[in-house]
Amino acid sequence: xxxxxxxxxxxxxxxxxxVELKCNYSYSGSPExxxxxxxxxxRLQLLLRHISRESIKGFTADLNKGETxxxxxxxxxxxxxxxxxxxxxxIQGAQKLVFGQGTRLTINP
Amino acid sequence: EAGVTQSPTHLIxxxxxxxxxxxxxxxxxxxxxWYQQALGLGLQFLLWYDEGEERNRGNFPPRFSxxxxxxxxxxxxxxxxxxxxxxxxxxxxxxxxxxxxYFGPGTRxxxx
Numbered sequence: 367x368x369x370x371x372x373x374x375x376x377x378x379x380x381x382x383x384x385v386e387l388k389c390n391y392s393y394s395g396s397p398e399x400x401x402x403x404x405x406x407x408x409r410l411q412l413l414l415r416h417i418s419r420e421s422i423k424g425f426t427a428d429l430n431k432g433e434t435x436x437x438x439x440x441x442x443x444x445x446x447x448x449x450x451x452x453x454x455x456x457i458q459g460a461q462k463l464v465f466g467q468g469t470r471l472t473i474n475p
Numbered sequence: 476e477a478g479v480t481q482s483p484t485h486l487i488x489x490x491x492x493x494x495x496x497x498x499x500x501x502x503x504x505x506x507x508x509w510y511q512q513a514l515g516l517g518l519q520f521l522l523w524y525d526e527g528e529e530r531n532r533g534n535f536p537p538r539f540s541x542x543x544x545x546x547x548x549x550x551x552x553x554x555x556x557x558x559x560x561x562x563x564x565x566x567x568x569x570x571x572x573x574x575x576x577y578f579g580p581g582t583r584x585x586x587x
Contacts, residue, residue, distance in 0.1 A: 398574060400574055409478070409479075409577075409578045409579065409580055410518075410565065410567075410578040411577075411578065412574075412575055412576070415574060415575075452517075452518065454574075456574040461506070461523055461525075461530065461531060462508070462520045462523055462531055462533070463508075463518075463520065463574065463576065464520065465510075465517055465518035465519075466517065467516075467517040468517055468518075
């Protein structure tokens with residue numbers, strides 16, 4: 367079965383500290399993973415995808431197939447990073463996204 | 476570029492009634508997805524429509540149904556409402572890259 371697990375519902379760090387939001391997945395096919403973000407009073411939006419190996423707003427995420435993980439990282443957190451973050455797995459052929467439960471990140475000043 | 480729009484913003488129904496939720500995708504997008512975000516359950520995939528056809532559905536009972544119109548807008552219908560149907564219903568649209576889904580603001584359905 368396809369599953370995405372985000373073990374932390376809440377994560378709180380201080381401004382300037384490193385951030386790591388954990389994501390683990392279970393999928394028998396070739397995984398395509400994404401991070402979506404929802405800022406306060408805004409819509410859910412795509413943050414980054416593993417295929418592009420890009421850095422968006424200072425965030426990066428590396429797909430580790432051995433550990434079936436796709437953790438989101440940022441070396442120095444900023445207050446505007448406070449948001450709800452969802453890890454998502456794209457199911458080939460079914461064209462649907464399987465989302466994790468989400469992690470609410472709070473950056474303290 | 477106008478984003479995905481959904482109506483109504485809020486909907487209050489009583490148990491047993493029917494609810495109809497509407498979604499207009501981004502211009503040029505042919506695929507529409509529906510998700511349910513219930514408290515504590517995260518985002519659950521409901522339905523995918525493309526080119527007017529239902530292409531895939533999630534693990535929801537048949538009383539959750541919908542359709543896509545020729546202009547690619549979509550309706551989600553929930554029949555015989557139950558209390559546990561209370562949730563935020565999100566619509567998303569995409570073009571040829573299904574993972575790059577653009578979400579609407581959602582419709583908050585409350586069943587009393």
